Amino acid sequence: MKVMVIGSGGREHAISWKLAQSSKVDEIICVPGNGGTFNETKCRNIEPSECDYTTDVKGIDSYVQIAVYEQVDFVIVGPEDPLSEGIADQLWKCGIPTVGPKSAGASLEASKDVAKQFMQQHNVACAFSKTVTDIEEAHGYIEEKGAPIVVKADGLAAGKGVVVAATKEDAHKAIDDFMANKTLGDAGAKVVLEEYLQGVEISVLAAVSVTKESASSGKATILPFTTARDHKRLLDGAKGPNTGGMGAIAPVQDVSPEQWNQFMETCLNPTLQGMIAEKMDYRGFIFFGVMLTKEGPKLLEYNVRLGDPETQAVLPLMDFDFADLCVAILDLDNNGSLADFTCSWKKGFICAPVVVSSGYPAAYKKGYPISLDTNIINKNGATIFIAGGIQKDSNLVTSGGRVLACSAYGDTFEEAWKNSYGALEGVHFTDLFYRKDIGLPGAAESGSL
Numbered sequence: 001m002k003v004m005v006i007g008s009g010g011r012e013h014a015i016s017w018k019l020a021q022s023s024k025v026d027e028i029i030c031v032p033g034n035g036g037t038f039n040e041t042k043c044r045n046i047e048p049s050e051c052d053y054t055t056d057v058k059g060i061d062s063y064v065q066i067a068v069y070e071q072v073d074f075v076i077v078g079p080e081d082p083l084s085e086g087i088a089d090q091l092w093k094c095g096i097p098t099v100g101p102k103s104a105g106a107s108l109e110a111s112k113d114v115a116k117q118f119m120q121q122h123n124v125a126c127a128f129s130k131t132v133t134d135i136e137e138a139h140g141y142i143e144e145k146g147a148p149i150v151v152k153a154d155g156l157a158a159g160k161g162v163v164v165a166a167t168k169e170d171a172h173k174a175i176d177d178f179m180a181n182k183t184l185g186d187a188g189a190k191v192v193l194e195e196y197l198q199g200v201e202i203s204v205l206a207a208v209s210v211t212k213e214s215a216s217s218g219k220a221t222i223l224p225f226t227t228a229r230d231h232k233r234l235l236d237g238a239k240g241p242n243t244g245g246m247g248a249i250a251p252v253q254d255v256s257p258e259q260w261n262q263f264m265e266t267c268l269n270p271t272l273q274g275m276i277a278e279k280m281d282y283r284g285f286i287f288f289g290v291m292l293t294k295e296g297p298k299l300l301e302y303n304v305r306l307g308d309p310e311t312q313a314v315l316p317l318m319d320f321d322f323a324d325l326c327v328a329i330l331d332l333d334n335n336g337s338l339a340d341f342t343c344s345w346k347k348g349f350i351c352a353p354v355v356v357s358s359g360y361p362a363a364y365k366k367g368y369p370i371s372l373d374t375n376i377i378n379k380n381g382a383t384i385f386i387a388g389g390i391q392k393d394s395n396l397v398t399s400g401g402r403v404l405a406c407s408a409y410g411d412t413f414e415e416a417w418k419n420s421y422g423a424l425e426g427v428h429f430t431d432l433f434y435r436k437d438i439g440l441p442g443a444a445e446s447g448s449l
């Protein structure tokens, strides 16, 4: 099979790496890919702006042209933006099976208001909230409810659209920023004001196969993966500014079987029923951002894709063929649907700290050569997933804030932690920085202010 992976981050490197292990996959077209996929077996990067056959089109249209030109068997869409722009609808129209929801499903991430309406309508356990489009009404609601309160811009904002406000002043400022000063453009024109939830967070990634046919045959499925946890704050002890993710672990040991069952009952199953009721054509992945509160698990958000950096911790634990999983999600030949698929997992743990450029998430420098000492990395059984790194001549050089994740396995979490941090001794570039406490007690965001 020939598979196309859209995206350029660490998640897409991990997806391509896992696909490459499948004997059924001959070639992986990475659009545009990065320095990690450039060096990965079976992978070929294609930069749309450098293709002579995509000169008349830009953005998702160029991705569709590449998929058609390359005659790929299916496409996996990594990030949310092309999904919200309707790339899955377009690819299916061209006859190209696509792992990633069509636009109706994609709006569960593209609009916080749509997501909240969906949760409320289908009885998904979540925080109480109110959507506002009028700035005075927003200020009035904050005065009425007080702080802490969470202010969420409705649209996609690359992780900058949520303010957990400890004081009313912070909440009012967020409203002024989003709605009056338009710091996020149109994404902040509508705002969701949400009850503040206290607890610890987990991420549940899952495969989804919901179509008209599977809904009527009773085979519509959301198949959850092993649990994971991201660490979003920049500094040890969950301090400092929010980032795109400073490291992930899987599975999470502090989720009790009771909490898991509650999650299935009050978050996952109602989501599946909601997708069926709304007749969504959703074949892809979904990410449940969950707060484990005293009253039980509550859904903070959906992402309509795999999480980054959780993917870099979850995929290495998969003891099954990722291409088989994608074929089951797509249910192409109606033999072996996702409802019949069993995920088997390696027994141990993954710790995957992320290495960033100093200065991130604010300004940082790019273009430093990345040196990877394979002896040290291999001795610790680690895999490096490149995020912000590109191949320039014969060098891998930094090109982003989050540069790479160092993902290592261990039979126990302690061993995984030791292996990943041991392997990091073999990773060098100028001014690198990483958290030292990924997965340790006190490292998780607690939801407390």
Ligand code: AMP
Residues within 6 Å of the ligand: 127, 150, 159, 160, 161, 162, 164, 194, 195, 196, 197, 198, 201, 232, 289, 300, 301, 445, 447
């Ligand atoms: P998001 O950008 O939507 O992933 O949200 C960013 C972070 O904001 C989440 O990972 C949580 O840590 C926090 N958050 C979102 N909603 C709430 C809430 N209702 N209560 C407390 N924290 C929240």
Ligand code: GLY
Residues within 6 Å of the ligand: 230, 244, 245, 303, 306, 307, 308, 309, 310
């Ligand atoms: N780790 C959360 C995300 O992918 O947005």
